[in-house]
Amino acid sequence: MAPSSESPGEPAFDAVILAGGEARRLGGADKPGLTVGGRSLVEHVVTAVADARTTIVVGPERPIPGVVFVREDPPRSGPVPALSAGLNGVTAPWVVLLAGDLPFITAPHVTSLLNAATTQLPDTTAAPAPSPSKAENPPPQPPAAPARPTPGETARSVSRGAAGPTPGDAAGTPANALRPITRDVAGAAAGGAAASTSGDAREPAPEEGPVGGAVMVDDGGREQWLAGVWPTARLKRALAAYPGRSLKGLLGPLTAVRLALPGRPWFDCDTMDDLEEARMNVLNEWTALACEELGIDPAAVDRDLILDLxxxxxxxxxxxxxxxxxxxxxxxxxxxxxxxxxxxKLITLAKNWGQATAETLTDS
Structure with missing residues (x-):
């Protein structure tokens, strides 16, 4: 997309959307071009990153205004070469990396990922961490007041191996609240600095930026490597030194936060069944909204029977x-x-339409 004006305090980011795969499980169809709810899959994703300075789609060029299209070399050579091609045009400090077939992802989901990633920036104003000898017998400290959630984010950060909610979590978490953010490094408490997960134990220099990114997880807790936010400089350095072809192998060591979000923003359309499910979800939403507008109880509508008709x-x-x-x-x-x-009766009439027409025409 064309450069956008960022809100005060909003992290600047570019977006890279990978939309050039082979879609083998869809019979080689143009997967990003398939439609859900009147828009192509890739258009859904482009809309979710409308606030990006620049949106780069790695894949065939399409009539989507304000988007930069590039191709990996050779085309369809895999996600790592595609990411490399897209990163060449990234200049913002953060990059949102998304698949081109995510029909349910929205701008608020992207904002939550950005918030999760940027709030684990190294805290250069905090007091130095205690040395190992002091940490063994720390002086008594009064209990810390619960930290207030950051705007737009109701989840808490928890250290690896934490069992249960952090102190101060409300018992009645709203149904649409974020699920817990999990940091993969010891000592990465809420609001604190996360140590590097890339094997580099030293603290990053200020110019190096944050130590890791945020990746979305699905409802089974599995990382979705094509739905995340990454610090651009570190990702470019890691990519330059990475000899493999796996996004997990590249991005796993850079991950500081794993984040579960409400809804199913991670849902991708790999098969025709997935595509049909996405389309039915749109139909469900439309039915509910139409009933609300018309003052109809949705429970009184036999949708499947009407669809059969x-x-x-x-x-x-x-x-x-x-x-x-x-x-x-x-x-x-x-x-x-x-x-x-x-x-x-109407279904029967439709099934017997040929006979009914013949009788009507002969009668006249």
Whole structure:
């Protein structure tokens, strides 16, 4: 996307979207170009990073305004070469790395990843950590007051191996609150500095920036390496020295935060079943919103039965007849003139449409 104006305190970032895979499980189809909810999959992802200074899509060029398109060399050579091609155009201190087939990811999800990554910046103003000898017998300290959550983030950071919530967590966490952020390094308490996970034990120099990034995890706790935020300078250095072809091998040592987010922003469309599930999710959302607008109880709508009706009418009569039939049914039900088996009768009529037409035409 074209450079955007950043809000005060908002971290500057570029976005790299990988949208050039082979889609073997989709029969080689143009996966990022498949549509969900009236937009292509890659357009959903581009919209989620609308606040990026620059959005770079690694894949075939498409009619999406404000996006920079590049290709890895050779094309379809894998995610690591694709990331390398995209990173060549990244100048912001942070880079959001996403797959091009994430229909449920939104801008708030990206913001949460950025918040999780940027709040583990090295704290140069904090007092030095105690030496090992002092740490063995630390002087008594009064209990620390619970830290307030950062804006837009209700999850807490916990150290590796922590069992249970950190002190001060509310018992009644809202259903849409973030799940806990897990730091992979000892001593990375909330608001503190996270040590490097790349094998470099020294503290980074100020110009080196943060020590790691944030990766999203799915509902099973598995890392989604094509849904994360990374410090640009460290990622470029790691990539230059990395001989492998695995994103996990490249990004794993750079990970400081693993983050679970509400909804299913990690859901990708690898198969036709995945694509159908994404489309049905859009249908569910539309049904709920339409019912709200019309003052209808969603529980009173037999969606699957109506879909069966419109399918039979579209196939047996004509496509434009399907929405018209659904509208006529609604009018009849609103007027109280529709019989209890109105849908069944209409389905039967559609299935026998050829015979019904012949009889009507011969009668005239």
């Amino acid at each position: 419109t399918k039979e009418v579209a196939h047996g009569v004509a496509r434009p007849a399907a929405p018209l039939t659904a509208y006529l049914l609604g009018l009849a039900q609103g007027a109280g003139t529709a019989p209890d088996d109105a849908v069944a």
